[in-house]
Amino acid sequence: MCEHKILTHNEFEKLQQYKPYAINHAEQQKTKLILFNPIKAAYGDKFYRLKKGTQQSIEMICWFGAEKGFCFASADYFAKRFNVTNKTIRNIFKQLRDYGLIYTVYRRSSIQNGLGAPIHLFVKHPYFRQWIKLLQLGHFQPDFHSENTEIPCESKNNESKKDSTKYLSFNKKILKNLRKKIRLDESFTPKNVPQRFIKAVSPFISDAKDIYVLWKKALITYGKSNLADPIEFYLDITIDAFKQTVFAHKQRIIKKDFNGYFYGTLMNMFIYQKRKESIISHPYLYNWLxxxxxxxxxxxxxxxxxxxxxxxxxxxxxxxxxxxxx
The missing domain is CATH 1.20.5 (Single alpha-helices involved in coiled-coils or other helix-helix interfaces)
Incomplete structure (x- = not known):
């Protein structure tokens, strides 16, 4: 069971009236780095893959926390300022709680007798020990969150609930690995893609999804060309178009999209093939040269x-x- 600390009006007033730790801009910037660097280290390489708005939100949260060691600006404020969603901001605070870098308490709701706006206390701030004593937070857990609150019931089987949550999170992790982290090589390419095409493309493109997308481009081009025979008869032309596209890429001729350049090259080659087939079917118009x-x-x-x-x-x-x- 997770308990939530709800501040009284007097406790919140004491937090606000406490003298600032950082008095000027230089001190606040220095204190901000004390809070920000552990967060950045906790994220690791993942931090640099976050969107710019998410990174800026984290820095601004640390900037607000530098003055007195806590931040109570709303998620809506950060979302509007840095063009991110409220869910992104809530996830940031949840991640920081999981890392043990913030400690969240709540103001009392003015509408009902429950949790109000959250106040996030920074564990690395020099004032944190004072907030622990002032608010008597020693017996509370740092991993609670208002949106996941659930009233315990004695009739529920807690052990079965823990097991189901465990396996649910495990399955989600597998799905994330399959979709994002693990790149499928050419051996996973669907069977409707000819092996000759895969063999020609795989030295340059090893991802199964990229090979499949490239083959779909070839199918679209073939469908628009109205050629006489099935596309398997034109694999040599398709592979030749891919080789020309690779050469253009190596020569830095392609300015935008590799797949788009391949599509245009193959379209021109199929158009030429269509004209050739049409002329053969009309012998008087055939160019014997x-x-x-x-x-x-x-x-x-x-x-x-x-x-x-x-x-x-x-x-x-x-x-x-x-x-x-x-």
């Missing part, structure tokens, strides 16, 4: 001419000479 199999096409053209002449002669011999009016 660009084809190595000109002899084959030439024979097809000659056969087409012969069949045309035969059909023309058949049409003329249908009529008798006396039936022709000229």
């Amino acid at each position: 660009e084809d190595k199999d000109y002899d084959v096409i030439k024979q097809k053209n000659e056969k087409h001419k012969e069949s045309t002449l035969i059909n023309k002669n058949k049409y003329i011999t249908i009529f008798k000479n006396e039936d022709i009016p000229y």
